[in-house]
Amino acid sequence: MDTKQLKWIYLLILSLIWGSSFILIKRGLVGLTAIQVGSFRIIFAALFLLIIGFNSLKKISRRQWKFVAVTSLFGTFMPAYLFAIAETQVDSSIVAILNSLTPLNTLVLGIIAFGIQFQKRQVLVVFVGLVGCLLLVLTGDSAQSGQNYVYVLLVVIATLSYAINVNLIKKYLHDLNSISITTGNFAVLFLPALIILSTTDISQKIHLAETQHSIFFIMILGVLGTGIANILFFKLIQMSSPVFATSVTYLIPIVAFFWGLLDNEMLTPIQFFGAFIILIGVYLSAKK
Numbered sequence: 001m002d003t004k005q006l007k008w009i010y011l012l013i014l015s016l017i018w019g020s021s022f023i024l025i026k027r028g029l030v031g032l033t034a035i036q037v038g039s040f041r042i043i044f045a046a047l048f049l050l051i052i053g054f055n056s057l058k059k060i061s062r063r064q065w066k067f068v069a070v071t072s073l074f075g076t077f078m079p080a081y082l083f084a085i086a087e088t089q090v091d092s093s094i095v096a097i098l099n100s101l102t103p104l105n106t107l108v109l110g111i112i113a114f115g116i117q118f119q120k121r122q123v124l125v126v127f128v129g130l131v132g133c134l135l136l137v138l139t140g141d142s143a144q145s146g147q148n149y150v151y152v153l154l155v156v157i158a159t160l161s162y163a164i165n166v167n168l169i170k171k172y173l174h175d176l177n178s179i180s181i182t183t184g185n186f187a188v189l190f191l192p193a194l195i196i197l198s199t200t201d202i203s204q205k206i207h208l209a210e211t212q213h214s215i216f217f218i219m220i221l222g223v224l225g226t227g228i229a230n231i232l233f234f235k236l237i238q239m240s241s242p243v244f245a246t247s248v249t250y251l252i253p254i255v256a257f258f259w260g261l262l263d264n265e266m267l268t269p270i271q272f273f274g275a276f277i278i279l280i281g282v283y284l285s286a287k288k
Helices: 003-028 034-059 062-086 092-113 120-143 149-172 178-198 209-239 242-250 252-262 269-286
Strands: none
Touching: 003 034, 003 062, 003 092, 003 209, 003 242, 003 252, 034 062, 034 178, 034 209, 062 149, 062 178, 062 209, 092 149, 092 242, 092 252, 120 269, 149 209, 178 209, 209 242, 242 252
């Protein structure tokens, strides 16, 4: 199978995995705090990756370790906590839609900080995406009083963090295989996540059935939605481009919205329109 076909298969698999991750976070928050969800997500992913990819760490040179550490911060550590905190106040389907700002942010940061080539039209579509984002947030804030839409700023910060991550990988780690990058990321993060988890009240409620159920959902998220998905994602970045790789967010909201419907979440008509504008923006940003 050639690279052109394989990259689309990776894109589809990632959209299914990551589109399901938002409902798993929501399930995890039933018996855990946002900080515990983020910590367990990193810990489970780290344990899984160290088991299957420990030997791949030998391929990381001394020069590359600093970039592995930086990408672990922007690509995993910050988003793991930011998304969990955001979902304590905002529906999972809304968070998934806002996550689709990642390609736009990847384009903007790529132009500003990494010197990638761009067309004037692409600058315009950045504003299209921002209009959709504002429409989604402002109408949601007035229509759904039970949610605190200030927390969507955390999602926007997470998408900026992802954008920094993919540009760094493409520029500095393009010659390192995806398993080495992913395992290296989580080898760096394992101890910090464990320390953060130990500062919470997890030891006092670990025996509760509700907590154990939530941990199970986050274990699935950590292994499948973080560990395996990151390997596929880094491979996709290397075989394509940062903007194409982050275009997985075209499909993530569709999968997440399906799960949201099953969990009694619903968007208003104006929010649907805002989501549609965002998806138009991210589609145009990746066009040649």
